[in-house]
Amino acid sequence: MDYLAEIIKGVLIGTASILPGISGGTLAISMGVYERILHALTHLHRETKKSLTTLFPYILGILGGIVGLSFSMEYLFDTWPLQTNLAFMGLIFGGLPGVFHRICHPPEQDRSPESLSALSAAFFLTLVITTALSLMKAGQGRPDVVLGGGLREGALLFAIGVMSAGTMVVPGISGSMILMMIGYYTPLLSAVNRTLLALIMADFPTLIAQGVILFPFALGMTAGFYLFALLMETMFARFSRITYCGVAGLILASPIGILAGLPGSCFTPGAAVLGLFCFFTALLFVLWLEQN
Numbered sequence: 001m002d003y004l005a006e007i008i009k010g011v012l013i014g015t016a017s018i019l020p021g022i023s024g025g026t027l028a029i030s031m032g033v034y035e036r037i038l039h040a041l042t043h044l045h046r047e048t049k050k051s052l053t054t055l056f057p058y059i060l061g062i063l064g065g066i067v068g069l070s071f072s073m074e075y076l077f078d079t080w081p082l083q084t085n086l087a088f089m090g091l092i093f094g095g096l097p098g099v100f101h102r103i104c105h106p107p108e109q110d111r112s113p114e115s116l117s118a119l120s121a122a123f124f125l126t127l128v129i130t131t132a133l134s135l136m137k138a139g140q141g142r143p144d145v146v147l148g149g150g151l152r153e154g155a156l157l158f159a160i161g162v163m164s165a166g167t168m169v170v171p172g173i174s175g176s177m178i179l180m181m182i183g184y185y186t187p188l189l190s191a192v193n194r195t196l197l198a199l200i201m202a203d204f205p206t207l208i209a210q211g212v213i214l215f216p217f218a219l220g221m222t223a224g225f226y227l228f229a230l231l232m233e234t235m236f237a238r239f240s241r242i243t244y245c246g247v248a249g250l251i252l253a254s255p256i257g258i259l260a261g262l263p264g265s266c267f268t269p270g271a272a273v274l275g276l277f278c279f280f281t282a283l284l285f286v287l288w289l290e291q292n
Helices: 002-017 024-030 034-042 048-068 070-079 081-093 096-104 116-137 151-169 175-181 185-201 204-238 240-259 269-291
Strands: none
Touching (some): 002 024, 002 048, 024 034, 024 081, 024 096, 024 151, 024 240, 034 048, 070 081, 081 240, 081 269, 096 240, 116 240, 151 204, 204 240
16 A cells, blocks of 8 residues: 555656646655655665665656656646646645644754744745746746757756756756746657657667757756755755745745646636535545555
């Protein structure tokens, strides 16, 4: 049961990571697996077997969510955008009790300031910044770029890979949203889809051509995951209370990021009722996962 629950959580994190406006890191925190994954990533070279055992069901689920559910999620977001977005809001809000518990019961080694003003500042600062970024996202993004295989393009894709990994690891920031704003979301998604199709069809020339383009991006993501995982593990280990106050601000600001940009035609009475049903169903599902 625990193993299946970990795979399900991985599927949800993977699906959220490729959807603009939704943070896979925040969802991981909401489901109580964020610090466990961080520890496994940062201790991979020292506790290889234990870390791989911990990471395997999440990696399996994340890959399943990205590869297997991306098309169905695209259909759901196109057909029932309000209901689907509210369902993801429920998944995120289901983790609030766990976040507040960690704020009220920090570990003994926590060095966060005890003053209420410092904790409130962390909460409201992240709330305001996340809200501002979400409202900016509601505007028009840059036009898509054309991916190339040159040295300059490779270095740029490496840097974008590091940035993308950082946005996935740091809670509250949607990596897909950032990629969309700079015009790389659709080209990279198309390149991944072409690579997977070439692999299935055994089209090796296309596989090699797409691999040359994606390799710097994948290398950057690998480096970014490790570097940002070290940073966030340090934050949660040494300044747990104030970090979780910031996370609470990110979670409470998530409705703006998730719903920003939806057309007004989505907000019909019937869609709102069904959306609220999806919200509470998803919220109870996360609470059930935590209890089991």
